[in-house]
Amino acid sequence: MAQVSIAVNGKVRRADVEPRLLLVHFLREQLRLTGTHVGCDTSQCGACTVLIDGRSAKSCTLFAVQADGSEITTIEGLARDGELHPLQQGFWEEHGLQCGYCTPGMIMAAVTLLNDTPKPTEQQIREGIAGNFCRCTGYQHIVNAIQHAAGKR
């Protein structure tokens, strides 16, 4: 067992974890933050995307111990004071989701996309979410959702 101290959604969590425990399982099973999903075992789908120290990362691709000392934001921590984040609002307004399984990861990936490129072109959006699979939407409404959020900034 190894000790980790990770600030998740603004609250410092200390825990004993198996060194091999994936960060995504730490979040989902130890902290019960189940909004972060698992869609693959090869770092391809992006359903597990969270923010680590402000940048999006695939939480299935890190061990919890590697995140020791970092600050993590999950989908549960994105809305502030009951106000949806502009991306959450965008996904709702533009029907950017169907089954919703890819959505938390898609939104967390888009956070970094818009941080880096506040006014992205459609092509930049498509490239920015190319690390995230969605099987339901054909991506078009996701693009619209991100444009919606970008327009609000």
Place this chain on the structure above:
Amino acid sequence: MTTTPILPKLVGQRVKRREDPRLIQGRATYVDDVTLPGMQHLFFKRSDIAHGRIRRIDASAAQAMEGVEAVFTGAEIAELLGPMPIGTPYSSPAHRAVAVDVVRYVGDPVAVVVARDRYVARDAADAIVVDYEPLPAVVDPELAMKGQPTVIHPEFPNNLAVALVPSGTGVDAAGKVDDSAIDKAFAAAEVVISQRMVNQRLAPCAIEPRGVVAHYELGKGSMTIWSSTQNPHILRTFIAALNGLGQDQVRAIAPEVGGGFGSKINIYAEDYVASAISKRLGVPVKWIEDRSEAFVATTHGRDILGYVDLAAKRDGTVLGLKLRLIADVGAYNMLLTAAIPTLTLLMANATYRIPAVRATLTEVFTNKTPTDAYRGAGRPEATYFVERAMDMLAQELKMDPADVRRRNFIQPHEFPFTTQTGAVYDSGDYEKALNTALEAAGWDRLKAERDAARAQGRLVGLGLSMYVEVCGLGPSSSLPTGGWEHGQVTIERDGRISATTGASPHGQGNETTFAQMLADQFGVPIEHVTIHHGDTAVVKQGVGTFGSRSQAVGGTALHMAGGKVKTKMARFAAALLEAHEADLVFENGRIAVKGAPASAKSFAEVAAFAYVPVPLPEGLEPGLSEEAFFEPANNTYPFGCHISMIEIDRDTGEPTLLKLVAVDDAGNLINPLIVEGQIHGGLAQGIGQALVEEVVYGEDGQLLTGSFMDYALPRATDFPRFELHGCVTPTPVNPLGAKGVGEAGTLGSTPCVVAAAVDALSGFGVRHIDLMLRPEKLWRIIHGGQA
């Protein structure tokens, strides 16, 4: 009394989804989010060879591991569970949830570990040693049909799962075949197009893998099972049957379900095993599929080989069609496996007035993961075979692909139209769909653009495809599960509306569309309506969500139940208002007397009276809750036209989709925003089939595309912005006039993209390119190798 503004009608509006707030905030509960005290985790040890006899299983090391509760082999599971049932009328080999003596595909389960957590369970499974005697793998369906290299199930000679189903002109109800009409058609032909075509195997790839939590409560003698399923009621039926329980003793819950696309209709080995182990051990158990596991353990789709012959006159008039289908169904029959390719037979007539059709189907076992429904399920295959043949005819006759189709359409006045293969098309206007698409795409302008690009040496092509599909499944005569759907509508004591539907969604947005309908029906704000689904303890009966049936069948059942409640409510209101029922109007959340708006009662007031009826109006029972089963008299037949433009890189063979225009006629629409989303998703899967997706097996039956590293799922960068246009031809089959739209996008998109690629490479003498359009294949055509 002040009058409140009339509520806007919601049906037909782009209403934002009511499901979304929980989904965008990470507050939804999918099956992997369900945790119960004392829960154990399952991991399946699976065969890593395609075909072999199990000589010995040594689980002793696994059993001895700390945290391992139990290990069950196939023989031990067989003591708990009988063979898995199927849902089609075809005969089927006995299929054990966990293989007992022979493994028949890579991924066939051989043992299952029960352990404290998923990590330990997996470690233990790795510690199980299985000794196999390898048998030859049956991989090629055309060899398999000759019994080569071996026979997988001895009771099915030559691996024929379904020997030969004939259909079409001259085939009577008993299956007797008279060839005279089809022979005459081909004898009269001035041109015959013949082509072998592959509609390749695909992996459904819902982004949420499958999962199950089963909890048998020893004290109550009853089971609760959470499963990522499209149809909890069917799951309940089968789980009860195999566990020796009554259906009243099993509660099945489909929590939030992360996509299905047909792959979550089947009731799987893991559902049965989880339930049986929970019953045996008296503890809750959970199993969650890994993605790589999903590629072998979740049913695949398509995989139909078609030999297509099309007879025509030189003016483009089609005289006859022969379609010989060979479906590679993998190692076993699953719930609907055998029935899926029969839908290809059924739709062989496509949108055309083909005077003679002969379609035959053979289904073949191979040592592969079994197939079952995948979005479109049998109809995209039919569309693909016929539309590709129409393109080849157009190419042969040097006609515009639109013109050759136009010459053969079933005409609007001919509906209902009985096809040669026995489908009764409800309504349609195919020429209108074609014209709408041609105009929206700017067909002539695109042709000029293409020609200009070609003049610069670029490889640009255009493709077009019509489609008609069978949806709104379906009368009970066509569906062994029952073809109805159930709905219940309750006006609660506070006047709010609760409704339940058996159409259990997994992304379709039924909580929104059904609420739109009921809000309009009762004249109340949508916020006053809640739709419940996905729990057999809450939803009395149901069939489920597949075959684009939610709205057409499930929506209609709710509409009918709503009508019954409304009638009863009017009688209570009439008593309260001392008016005649016929004079009442439901609007703005109130029931008012027509022409006397001041004389009105709120829903809460009428409900309070209905639940405490003093005095009880004569002939009425207390309460406001009614249910309805809707059994459609026929399927619905949505249709449309898809057009694409593609460019192929001369140096790399890489295809780029430049344009995709889709015209889809799904009848009346409840929520165009949701409909667009459904079409986009379908297009993405249809284009994925054309451009990047293919399940590939090696000659030894090893799955070569066993993870997202090797199976290409389309990404956002693979698509241009889709251009959607609609036309509306309502169906007479249900009172909503809605046909269903869930699968539409997959129908026309695949053939139209292939057509565009063939067009782009027409300068190299190409007539047809088999799916999928791998760059290497295209490069070889460009650079002189064979396709």
